[in-house]
Amino acid sequence: MKKIIIIFLSLALFTSWADDDIERSERANARIKTIYIYNFTKYIEWPKSYKDGKFVIGVLGSNAYLYDELTKMAISKTAGSQKIEVKSLSSAQAASQCHIVYVLNTNSDKLKDIVSVAKGKSILIVTDKPGMAKMGSGINFVVQENKQKIELNKVNIEKYNLKIASALADMAITVN
Amino acid sequence: MFKLKHILLISLLTVLPFLASAQLEKVAAAINSLQNNQLDSAKIYIDAAVLHPETKNISNTWRVKAQVYKTIYSQNEKSNKLSPSRAIAIDALIMAIELEKDSTLVKELKRVAAFFASTHYNDAAKSIDSLDFKKAIINFENFQKCLVVYDTSSKSMNKYKVEFLLALETVYSKLYNMDKKANQKYFDLAIKSLEDVLEVDSENFSANKNLALLYHNKTVGDIKELEYDTDIVQLNRIQDKHQIEFLKSLKYAIKAHELNSGDITVLRMLTAIYSGLYDYKKAIEYALVLYEIDPKDKANIESLILNYENLNDIKNVELFEEKLKALEK
Numbered sequence: 001m002k003k004i005i006i007i008f009l010s011l012a013l014f015t016s017w018a019d020d021d022i023e024r025s026e027r028a029n030a031r032i033k034t035i036y037i038y039n040f041t042k043y044i045e046w047p048k049s050y051k052d053g054k055f056v057i058g059v060l061g062s063n064a065y066l067y068d069e070l071t072k073m074a075i076s077k078t079a080g081s082q083k084i085e086v087k088s089l090s091s092a093q094a095a096s097q098c099h100i101v102y103v104l105n106t107n108s109d110k111l112k113d114i115v116s117v118a119k120g121k122s123i124l125i126v127t128d129k130p131g132m133a134k135m136g137s138g139i140n141f142v143v144q145e146n147k148q149k150i151e152l153n154k155v156n157i158e159k160y161n162l163k164i165a166s167a168l169a170d171m172a173i174t175v176n
Numbered sequence: 177m178f179k180l181k182h183i184l185l186i187s188l189l190t191v192l193p194f195l196a197s198a199q200l201e202k203v204a205a206a207i208n209s210l211q212n213n214q215l216d217s218a219k220i221y222i223d224a225a226v227l228h229p230e231t232k233n234i235s236n237t238w239r240v241k242a243q244v245y246k247t248i249y250s251q252n253e254k255s256n257k258l259s260p261s262r263a264i265a266i267d268a269l270i271m272a273i274e275l276e277k278d279s280t281l282v283k284e285l286k287r288v289a290a291f292f293a294s295t296h297y298n299d300a301a302k303s304i305d306s307l308d309f310k311k312a313i314i315n316f317e318n319f320q321k322c323l324v325v326y327d328t329s330s331k332s333m334n335k336y337k338v339e340f341l342l343a344l345e346t347v348y349s350k351l352y353n354m355d356k357k358a359n360q361k362y363f364d365l366a367i368k369s370l371e372d373v374l375e376v377d378s379e380n381f382s383a384n385k386n387l388a389l390l391y392h393n394k395t396v397g398d399i400k401e402l403e404y405d406t407d408i409v410q411l412n413r414i415q416d417k418h419q420i421e422f423l424k425s426l427k428y429a430i431k432a433h434e435l436n437s438g439d440i441t442v443l444r445m446l447t448a449i450y451s452g453l454y455d456y457k458k459a460i461e462y463a464l465v466l467y468e469i470d471p472k473d474k475a476n477i478e479s480l481i482l483n484y485e486n487l488n489d490i491k492n493v494e495l496f497e498e499k500l501k502a503l504e505k
Contacts (some may be wrong), residue, residue, distance in 0.1 A: 022444050023396035025452035027481050031399050032415070039408040063485065073404045080238065105488050129488055143454040146422070147415045171409055 005078050030065035032134045032148045033141060034073050037100065037126065039140065039142050041079035043168035046099055055079035058089040060114070061104025068106055082157045092117050103137070111136050122161045133175040138162070142173065198350070198395045199230040206240050210247060211408045235275035239285065241268035246288070257299040266292050266322060273325060286326035287460045293322035300340060306354075309347045316340050333377045342382055346370040349390065349398065356397060366390055384432040385442055391425035392449055447479055456486045474503055 023140060027156035041055060057074070059067060063158055079099070087098070092113030095101040101118070103111055105128040115136040127137035138157035139150050152172035159162055188245045202225040209218035222241045231237045232424035245265035253259035269288055276282050303312035323333060352359045356486060373383035396419050402414065409424035426449045443466045449458035460483045466476045477500045484492040 016439050021393075022441070022448050023393045025392075025448045026480075028396045028399035028452060029454070031402060032411070035402060035404055035406050035411055036408065038404045039411075043408065044404075058395065060494065104485070106489065106490060106493060107486050144211075146419050146455065147412075148454065148455040168408065169416075171344050173411060 007157065024065070026065045026093065027069070030063070030069040031064060034069040036148070037070065037102065038073055038166070040100060040124060040126070041084070043165040044124055044157065045163040045165075050099060050122050051080065051082065054085040055099050056085050056087060057100045057102065058087045058095050058098035059060040059102050059104065060089045060092065060110060061107035062088070062102070063104055066104075069171060095123065096121065100124045100126060103128065103132075104159055105129045108132060117158060118160060124157065124160070124162055139172070140175070144173070148166070149173060199228045200224055203231060203237055203240055206244060210240070210244055213247075215244065215248050231369075233275065235281075237270045238272035238337065239281075241265075241286075242288065243299060244270055246292075255307070257315060258302055262292065262295065263318070270321075270325060272316075289322045289325035290327075293319050293326070296385075298320060301343075301435045304343045306347055306351050309344065312344065312347075316374075326494065331440075338373050338377055338380060341369045342371045342386075345373075345386060347502070349386075356394075357497070360452055363390065363394060379435060381432055381435040381439075384428045384435065385439065385445075388425045388427075388429035388442070388445055388449070391421050392445055392452070393429070395421040395425065396448075396452060399417055419453065420451055425449050426453070438469075440466065443469075444476070447476070447483075451479070451483060456464070456483045459483045471499070471501055474500065477503070 006069040108129045112120040133140035133151040204223035248261040264438040300315035348362045352362040
């Protein structure tokens with residue numbers, strides 16, 4: 001006697017959860033900021049005396065993802081003909097040799113010291129906290145409508161003998 | 177219970193009184209060949225009978241054809257997931273059921289349909305991998321064709337459909353993750369599979385969760401692939417696109433969280449999506465829920481530190497840095 005045996009395998013067993021790895025959005029945010037910073041090297045012009053040697057980007061404060069992204073960018077890109085070097089700054093004084101100083105949010109209280117170090121030099125001061133563009137920084141990262149934007153204070157850039165391309169000024173939020 | 181001998185006996189009894197007809201003789205010859213396991217000749221007789229006007233509209237002819245091809249499938253093609261004999265048997269079976277007036281026989285024939293449904297479903301299940309998934313799709317389509325013959329409730333169909341689509345999505349996602357640039361189409365197919373699940377069952381937790389995960393990971397992945405020299409004007413447009421994708425992900429993650437508020441992956445995802453949308457307060461809200469569940473989750477503490485840093489909340493940055501240090505000791 002031959003019976004029909006009906007057995008249904010369970011497909012639920014085939015649904016693996018291997019894709020549960022969530023990509024870190026902190027790294028994505030760091031990438032966006034790094035792209036902005038690289039663009040600053042193209043849209044802002046430093047005086048001739050700053051075009052020799054390495055193009056130095058100093059970071060005041062710690063953010064592993066950002067530092068990692070900046071370092072990767074420095075390896076693969078140049079600022080004009082200059083090699084890019086990323087430095088972690090231990091103090092405001094260490095900013096004197098930089099072309100760009102990026103003051104992270106948690107170190108915003110050191111902005112005054114950076115401004116005083118930058119006097120008479122050509123340093124682009126970049127910050128990361130609301131209100132900083134009015135307190136001495138040239139470019140300040142802000143979030144607007146869930147997007148990363150930049151505020152630009154022309155005076156705080158040009159007083160360091162830096163020239164801004166109109167394309168950058170046009171797309172930034174102007175702060176006086 | 178369906179029995180081969182039983183079906184054949186009924187088939188033979190149906191044919192015997194009319195054996196004066198040459199065509200009916202062919203059906204009887206097919207049954208005879210089948211009983212003697214002469215499958216090639218059974219096939220020749222029955223294939224001729226189903227084409228002839230005298231026998232083609234009789235349920236018994238199709239019933240015998242289904243039985244002949246079912247036997248060929250069982251004996252020779254069981255390991256062939258795309259068995260042609262099984263397909264012929266199913267079509268013949270459907271014809272036999274359509275033409276049959278005897279409810280007892282219809283019941284027995286539907287039982288055969290259930291058998292074929294199970295073979296197709298199991299072949300679909302066995303083919304769910306990155307190499308054979310196309311066979312899985314064909315088998316699942318055939319399974320559906322058999323299922324409607326013996327079980328017309330949409331509940332059963334939906335249950336199997338959801339199970340299959342979720343499994344298929346896993347395969348598509350795997351293929352996409354193997355080579356994201358070359359296999360973009362599999363991302364779209366994975367999304368489509370999950371959307372199809374939600375069409376059947378909008379409250380399906382796995383579909384909502386996986387849609388959120390797919391959109392989130394793709395968006396972050398796309399951002400990480402951006403060239404450093406992406407022009408600043410173009411970057412604004414790209415950010416607009418990413419924002420839309422993050423918001424899509426958020427919609428599904430919120431729904432998944434509503435359906436299962438304790439799911440760790442969903443909580444992690446909500447933290448990550450809000451962080452991707454630069455909404456650090458909301459990111460912290462979910463990261464703190466995660467911290468309550470598992471205070472030793474270092475990745476979550478790191479995420480809390482970064483989000484508090486973004487809010488310039490030094491006190492909490494220091495608090496969680498201390499906690500992280502203590503865990504690393």
